[in-house]
Amino acid sequence: MSGHSFKEFPITWGMVIDIDKCTGCGACMASCQTENNVNPQPEATNKLRSTSWMLVYELTNDKAFPDHDVAFLPRPCQQCGNPPCVSVCPVVATDKNEDGGIVSQIYPRCIGCRYCVAACPYHVRYFGWYDPIWPEGMTKTLSPLTSVRPRGVVEKCTFCHHRWNLAKDAARAAGKDPEDLEDGAYVTACVQNCPSGALSFGDLKNPKHKVHELIKSPYAFRLLERLGTKPQVYYISRREWVRKLGDNYLKSEKTE
Amino acid sequence: MSFIDIEKNWYPEGVTRCGLGKFMGWLGFLGVIALFGLIAMLVCFYYGLGVTGLDNYFGFGLWITFDLAVIALGAGAFFTGLIRYIIGVDELKNIINLTVIKGFICYSGAMLILSLDVGQPIRSWFGYWHPNVHSMLTEVIFCITCYLMVLIIEYVPLILEQKQLNKIPFLHNLAHQMHVVMPLFAGIGAFLSTFHQGSLGGMYGVMFARPYAFREGFFIWPWTFFLFVLSAISSGPCLTVLICGFMEKLSGRKLTTYRIKSLMAKIGGTMLLIYMVFKYLDTWAWINGVLPRAGLTFDQMFYGLVYGKWLFFTEIVLCLPVPVIFLLTPLRKKPAFMYTGAILACLGVIINRYVFTVQALAQPVLPFTKWVVYSPNWAEWATSGMVIAYGFIIMSLSYRYLPIFPQEVGLNKK
Numbered sequence: 001m002s003g004h005s006f007k008e009f010p011i012t013w014g015m016v017i018d019i020d021k022c023t024g025c026g027a028c029m030a031s032c033q034t035e036n037n038v039n040p041q042p043e044a045t046n047k048l049r050s051t052s053w054m055l056v057y058e059l060t061n062d063k064a065f066p067d068h069d070v071a072f073l074p075r076p077c078q079q080c081g082n083p084p085c086v087s088v089c090p091v092v093a094t095d096k097n098e099d100g101g102i103v104s105q106i107y108p109r110c111i112g113c114r115y116c117v118a119a120c121p122y123h124v125r126y127f128g129w130y131d132p133i134w135p136e137g138m139t140k141t142l143s144p145l146t147s148v149r150p151r152g153v154v155e156k157c158t159f160c161h162h163r164w165n166l167a168k169d170a171a172r173a174a175g176k177d178p179e180d181l182e183d184g185a186y187v188t189a190c191v192q193n194c195p196s197g198a199l200s201f202g203d204l205k206n207p208k209h210k211v212h213e214l215i216k217s218p219y220a221f222r223l224l225e226r227l228g229t230k231p232q233v234y235y236i237s238r239r240e241w242v243r244k245l246g247d248n249y250l251k252s253e254k255t256e
Numbered sequence: 257m258s259f260i261d262i263e264k265n266w267y268p269e270g271v272t273r274c275g276l277g278k279f280m281g282w283l284g285f286l287g288v289i290a291l292f293g294l295i296a297m298l299v300c301f302y303y304g305l306g307v308t309g310l311d312n313y314f315g316f317g318l319w320i321t322f323d324l325a326v327i328a329l330g331a332g333a334f335f336t337g338l339i340r341y342i343i344g345v346d347e348l349k350n351i352i353n354l355t356v357i358k359g360f361i362c363y364s365g366a367m368l369i370l371s372l373d374v375g376q377p378i379r380s381w382f383g384y385w386h387p388n389v390h391s392m393l394t395e396v397i398f399c400i401t402c403y404l405m406v407l408i409i410e411y412v413p414l415i416l417e418q419k420q421l422n423k424i425p426f427l428h429n430l431a432h433q434m435h436v437v438m439p440l441f442a443g444i445g446a447f448l449s450t451f452h453q454g455s456l457g458g459m460y461g462v463m464f465a466r467p468y469a470f471r472e473g474f475f476i477w478p479w480t481f482f483l484f485v486l487s488a489i490s491s492g493p494c495l496t497v498l499i500c501g502f503m504e505k506l507s508g509r510k511l512t513t514y515r516i517k518s519l520m521a522k523i524g525g526t527m528l529l530i531y532m533v534f535k536y537l538d539t540w541a542w543i544n545g546v547l548p549r550a551g552l553t554f555d556q557m558f559y560g561l562v563y564g565k566w567l568f569f570t571e572i573v574l575c576l577p578v579p580v581i582f583l584l585t586p587l588r589k590k591p592a593f594m595y596t597g598a599i600l601a602c603l604g605v606i607i608n609r610y611v612f613t614v615q616a617l618a619q620p621v622l623p624f625t626k627w628v629v630y631s632p633n634w635a636e637w638a639t640s641g642m643v644i645a646y647g648f649i650i651m652s653l654s655y656r657y658l659p660i661f662p663q664e665v666g667l668n669k670k
Contacts, residue, residue: 048311048628059624073624084465090393091382111382112305112375114315115393121465121621127315127375129306151304152375224621226551227465245623248551 007081009101011179013159014204014232015191016214017074019059019242021198024072028054028190028199032076035160035189037146039132051126053077053157054190061241071242073235074199076190077124077157078223079103081230085116085125093154101232102159110153117154121224125156159201160188183209204232221246266420268659271668274507279656286645286652293642296635300372309633316613318632319373322640324456324609326362327400328484329602331492332520333359333407334442334449339523341442350516353414353660355496360407361650365643367404372639392458399452406445410438414658450485457484460612467550468557469616471538480612483531483538490527491605493520494583494598501595503655510667511660514591521594525583528601532576539572556619559627563615567607575604 032038032054041050059071083103086096093110096103117125128151134142142148145162149155167186168178176182183202191201202209214220215234221243222231237243260276267273299307310317336355340348371377383397416422416431454477460469461478471478497517504511543554558565582588582597618627654660 046311048313049306057624084463087388087390088393088459088462090388090391090397091379091386092388093386109379109382109386110376111379113373113393114375115391115459117312117315118617119463119465123312123622123625126312127305129311130304150376151306154375224465226549227467227621229465248621248623250548250551250553253551 007096007101009099010205011099012101012204012232013164013186014079014101014202014211014215014234015076015159015188016200016211016220016234016236018198018200019071019073019235019237020239021196022056022072022074022194023196023198024056024058025195026056027193027195028074029056031189031193032157034141035143035146036158037142037148039134039148040138042130042133049129051128051155053124053126053155055123059242059245069239069241071237071239073242074190075122075124075223076159076188076233077103078122078229078231078233079157079159081232082228084119084121084229088115088119090115100159100164102161102164103156104161105154105156105158107147107149107153107155112152112154114154121227121229125154127154128152163188180206219243223247266418266657268419268657268664270665271509273656279652282652283649286649289645290642290649293638293640293645296638297372297642300635300639301377305373305375307633307635309631309636311630313628314614314617314630316617317630318636318640319369321606321610321613322643323366323369323373324613325606326643327366327456328453328488328605328609329491329495330359330362330366331449331453331488332494332496333362333410333492334403334445335489335492335523335527336496336520337410337442338446341439342446345519347516347519350512350661350663351496351500351520353658354500355492356407356410356414357651357654357660358496358499360404360411361647363400363404363407365647367400368643368646369639370400392455392462395455396452396459399448399455403445403448403452406441406448409434409441410445413438414654414660417659418657419659453485453488454481457481460616463616466616466619466621467546467552468619469612470546470550471542472546479534479538483534486527486531486534487605487608490524490531491601493524493527494579494601497521497524497598498595498602499651501591503651507655509664511664513663513667516663518588518594521583521588521598524601525580525588525597528576529580529584532580535572535576550621557615559618560629562629563611563618563627567611567615571604571607571611575600575607579604 029052036053038051038053044050054074054076057073057075059073061067061069063069079102081101083096085094086103090113091109091111093106094103094116098104112127114127117127128149131151132148164186167181171178171181171185187201191199200211200214202211204211204215206212214236217236219236219238220234222234223246225247235246263276273279333355336348336352339345340352371380374380383394387394413431413434416427422428422431457480458477461471461480464470471480474482497520500512500517547554547557558568579597579600582593583601587593588597614630618630620626
């Protein structure tokens, strides 16, 4: 849909999520929150205000029993190849300039205008409505690897970018090429902690990485593909209704 | 000499004004509204935007709708300035001061709201320091700040013409010299404001993953860029007419001739007709091009009452052809039709800004998400009310003490 051009990167980190394997347990959400210092929310029942860089949606085929079916769709930042959020940011607080194709977010530069929130159809961007406060003693859980965001800036999933730096350091220390990491040398917290193995992570362009093959599956799809955002997150489902829910299909359209 | 008598010496030459007590009562009433809004503003600054009704679905809400609406309605200033100083329609000198003050109020009010609406207001200058040249919002930041400066420059000579201030030779000469160079600023203002209005439209049109707002490009701009400019320059003069009429009603004095107001309404109506043609083309292209390509239908764009089709038809049918007829035919000679036409034109632009701001975000693009209803809370209403009260205060003080209307003395001779 969009006529915008987008950048290509030699290393393109991506995630493949097998929806049919996801049980909706929420381990990915919990591990993401812990890994990335997302503070406990004062009012977490308000889902429109809570912060979940990784969010699990419950999908349903809207049919009555016995045809009723549900699926769970974990949703990190889609790290779009053609991100709708980047071109709109007035202060270049969000960008897709670095190797790896991860959409960055510079918290000290963000002015909190929330234009990126408006532009993103995936609702991956979260605004800091309140001062981040950790209850007494809970500060011990803070990770030194991820910055804590102040109130009034927009934040989002970074594919645990800090882990990539750690993986590159480890590769250098072992005398390996940090630009050619082995499959599994860098994975995000959600991928690491998924108990059902629904989430995979790697370089989409590296034939040695599992995700390179997975995205070629005939059951693979991306969310809202026709809008032209070119996400680096792929989903797999063998159920047609799930694939159809990945994009806005008109009644006359088929997925296959 | 008592203060009441001294105060009378501040009035423009040859006019009468209401009693000081009555005026102070009026200012006190407005002051209470402004004070309540100021408290809400301080609460927002202290506790953060968590005190508002905004959320992660509606990063843009009442404040942005309000901003877009007042800026569009304030467009009378630059457009009237353009016609008066650049095109040379001399008759408009009788209403140009009013449009300048209105523009100043609208833009400074919008700036007030914007300072609230950003999560990190003290970083607002980053728009200049780390500009993203691809972002329409950067252009908005540039133009809105520069244009406000232009409006201040246009407003200052009016203040300097206050009877007592004007007795000081330096200020008298300064005001005169500023008037001499005013066509230059009118030109700069017209340029800045055109791009600013356009960029506000462009802001929505470039959101290519939001099919409600996305539009195709015309050169480097999405065509909402031009639609926003056209809708602003059609509704702006209409609001000037309404303000003038309202002030006449409130003060009980004739401020301009009906001919001037009628001319402004005709200008607004002409622009509205041009806008209507393009808006219809845009709507047709949106329904038959943008939406099907996104896998969406026209019906999917509406939901319930607050996002209902009634808004669409009110904007497209009631607020376009009807005011065009009222403002461009002999019906305009009757005040009831002229004012109704002006009200409808302004209402249309407000609805347009609302749907682009709120409905565009509420419309679920992800097929497994649902419509979410946004309702602004007291903090947003109170601060918006503060800006309206601020506008009334500025206009009231300006009317009482500054020579805004050149025709006022002549029209009210007994």
